[in-house]
Amino acid sequence: MPITYPTGAVEEHLITRRSVGLFDIDHMGQFEISGEGADEFVASIVSAKVSDLAAPMARYSLLLDEGGKVLDDLFIYRLPASWWIVVNASNRESDYAWFSSRKTEGVTLVDRSDDTYMIAVQGPRAVELLDLVSSGAVSAIPRFCWGNIHIAGIPVLFGRTGYTGEDGGELFFPATEVLRVWNYLLEAGLQSGIETAPIGLAARDSLRFEAGMPLHGHEISPEINALEAGFKWACDFSKEFIGKTALLAVSEQGLARKLVGLDVQGGVPREGYEIVCETGRVVGHCVAGMFCPTVKKYAANAFVEISFATPGATLSVLIRGQPKPATVVKRPLYIPAYRRTTN
Amino acid sequence: MSIDQKARYAASHEYARAEGSVVVVGISDHAQAELGDIVFVELPTVGKKIAKGQTFGTVESVKAASDLYMPVGGIVAEINESLQADPALVNREPYSSGWMIKVTPSDLSELDLLLDAAAYGKSIGEV
Numbered sequence: 161m162p163i164t165y166p167t168g169a170v171e172e173h174l175i176t177r178r179s180v181g182l183f184d185i186d187h188m189g190q191f192e193i194s195g196e197g198a199d200e201f202v203a204s205i206v207s208a209k210v211s212d213l214a215a216p217m218a219r220y221s222l223l224l225d226e227g228g229k230v231l232d233d234l235f236i237y238r239l240p241a242s243w244w245i246v247v248n249a250s251n252r253e254s255d256y257a258w259f260s261s262r263k264t265e266g267v268t269l270v271d272r273s274d275d276t277y278m279i280a281v282q283g284p285r286a287v288e289l290l291d292l293v294s295s296g297a298v299s300a301i302p303r304f305c306w307g308n309i310h311i312a313g314i315p316v317l318f319g320r321t322g323y324t325g326e327d328g329g330e331l332f333f334p335a336t337e338v339l340r341v342w343n344y345l346l347e348a349g350l351q352s353g354i355e356t357a358p359i360g361l362a363a364r365d366s367l368r369f370e371a372g373m374p375l376h377g378h379e380i381s382p383e384i385n386a387l388e389a390g391f392k393w394a395c396d397f398s399k400e401f402i403g404k405t406a407l408l409a410v411s412e413q414g415l416a417r418k419l420v421g422l423d424v425q426g427g428v429p430r431e432g433y434e435i436v437c438e439t440g441r442v443v444g445h446c447v448a449g450m451f452c453p454t455v456k457k458y459a460a461n462a463f464v465e466i467s468f469a470t471p472g473a474t475l476s477v478l479i480r481g482q483p484k485p486a487t488v489v490k491r492p493l494y495i496p497a498y499r500r501t502t503n
Numbered sequence: 504m505s506i507d508q509k510a511r512y513a514a515s516h517e518y519a520r521a522e523g524s525v526v527v528v529g530i531s532d533h534a535q536a537e538l539g540d541i542v543f544v545e546l547p548t549v550g551k552k553i554a555k556g557q558t559f560g561t562v563e564s565v566k567a568a569s570d571l572y573m574p575v576g577g578i579v580a581e582i583n584e585s586l587q588a589d590p591a592l593v594n595r596e597p598y599s600s601g602w603m604i605k606v607t608p609s610d611l612s613e614l615d616l617l618l619d620a621a622a623y624g625k626s627i628g629e630v
Contacts (some may be wrong), residue, residue: 170540171590305528351507362565428543428563450565459541480561480568 161187164360172363173453174375176283177326179355182345183280183364189252189273190332195241196266202243205262206234207386207403209396213238216305216320222386222394223247223255224403226409230380230389231258231384235321235330237306240247244317246278246330248376262402275460277335281345282359282367284330284497289354290445293316293344298329303498312337312344325363325371325496369461370452372492376429378447379419379461385410389419390491417444418469422460424449427479429460434478435468435486445469455493460486505532506624507598511574511583514626518598519574519614525605526575531625538564541593546582546604548570553579555613559604566595575613577606599630610630 161184164172175181193202197198201312203210209219218237220427226232232251237244250272259269278347290298293311298318301307306319310438317332332342349356359367365375374380379391386403387410395407422429429449444464460477468475476483510527514563516534520527535541539569543563548598553559555576564570572590582604583594618626 163566165541168540170542366565427545427561428568430568451563 161185161364163362164381164400165358167357168451169360169366171449172357172359174364175355175358175361176326176367177454178283179285180281180283180289180328180349181359182323182342183282183355183365184342185280185330185361187249188436189247189249189255189271190245190276190278191256192239192242192270192352193259193267194271194410195262195268196242197264198267201262201264202236203266203399203401205259206213206236207391207395207401208236209399210238211237211399215240216301216307217345218304218306218321221395222380222391223258224386224401226383226402226406228385228403228406229382230376230384230388230391231255231382232376233374233380235319237317237319239306240283244332251376256440259378271500275285275335275491276331277338278332278333278343280324280328280330281325282322282324282328282434284326286326289345289349289352289356290329292315293348294353295313301329301351302320303327312340314341316341317429319431320372323371323373324367325373325494326367327497330410364448365448366450366452367458369448369450370454370494371496372447372494375448383464387411388415388417408491415466417463419447420464421484421489421493422446422449422462422475422477423489424458424460424484424486426484427482428458429477429479429486433460433463435462436476436478436483437468438474443475449477452493457493459489459493461491464488504525504536504627504629505598507531508620510598511573511614511619512623513572513617517571519615519617520612521541521599521611524555524607525580525630526577526608527602528559528574528604529592529597530571531627532607535594535597536603538562538567538569540565541590542587543615544586544590544593544603547579549579549582552577552609554609555616571603573606574617575606575608576610576616578607579604580607581605607620
């Protein structure tokens with residue numbers, strides 16, 4: 161996936177928010193877990209509640225270490241006889257080793273990544289486009305559920321999930337069929353007059369950023385615990401899971417720092433830039449920052465000392481040595497489609 | 504790549520075009536294409552005196568921030584306020600509506616030290 165296609169990062173972002181963007185995200189990993197004790201194993205190793213997950217449901221979760229720090233974030237699809245777990249490309253190997261070293265007797269873990277191609281189709285007209293190529297099967301699949309569909313005669317596992325804040329889905333199909341599926345979708349867009357374009361990594365980043373979704377290595381990482389990153393909601397404290405004890409201790413002590421959104425004036429905040437308070441003392445740092453094409457702001461996600469982590473708090477971000485005003489704001493900047501009651 | 508024939512160019516891709524008593528300064532079409540989508544332009548305050556070769560601002564694209572260097576020295580007479588709300592003007596029309604600053608030059612002969620359009624074109628590999 162390139163940083164941008166010739167279209168350019170800003171326009172690719174805008175196309176996704178107004179029509180349909182296609183994302184070649186084959187770099188992501190997919191594991192399949194099955195066998196005796198698989199349900200208990202999965203429940204014990206991921207942070208989210210999964211005991212109530214039945215086919216065709218899917219759910220977001222974190223993968224934590226014993227310290228409650230974030231090894232990865234995952235999407236878990238409950239298939240009829242197995243668990244389909246989508247992991248970040250950069251963590252595929254380490255996640256596999258983590259699952260492998262902890263799986264109980266009887267559990268089968270298979271890395272399906274090489275045989276599986278993954279693409280995403282996102283945007284307010286994505287379902288319209290997908291319905292055209294799937295004989296109307298996609299609109300019948302509820303948000304956070306999956307279904308088996310066919311595109312160009314090819315069997316596709318379709319999840320009504322995504323990383324942009326728009327409707328649409330993520331598609332899993334045999335890797336050998338990528339060109340047929342990709343081109344079929346582009347052609348369908350052309351024929352139907354539904355604006356459809358391939359979207360690069362830069363726009364993928366600005367889309368997920370606006371929608372308040374984390375990128376591992378930035379808002380979440382092995383140096384960051386689930387609570388300070390704001391992911392209490394993705395943890396099921398009614399069950400035992402790796403990292404639970406550590407998180408309970410963190411909760412008991414209180415957070416020292418917290419992830420916040422910053423609305424910045426006068427420049428582009430970027431990863432690593434320091435945050436200072438009125439006295440000039442460094443109180444945090446940015447983990448991501450950029451121009452947001454839809455909300456038309458310069459914004460950052462940053463970890464700041466807890467006393468400054470309140471919406472309205474006025475701070476400064478050092479942009480190449482110069483302090484620029486940065487106000488703590490509520491996240492997300494752009495409300496994801498699935499959270500909107502009206503469109 | 505388009506090259507304004509009426510302008511002269513620094514090796515760092517800023518252009519300078521004499522217009523009456525001022526010199527109009529911006530970045531070339533080649534430069535904006537290299538930078539990609541421009542999302543922020545930081546410009547100096549009007550009245551500031553900046554020497555040739557010194558930085559007069561910054562242009563931020565999606566991927567990186569780049570310093571802007573005075574192709575000729577002088578006093579900043581005017582800055583392009585439109586770039587605040589629409590920095591992409593620099594991408595769309597680098598030589599016209601995407602101009603950055605207008606300078607009252609200290610020494611007009613500094614223009615002669617810059618590359619003319621043909622020489623600049625050669626330097627960026629234009630035939």
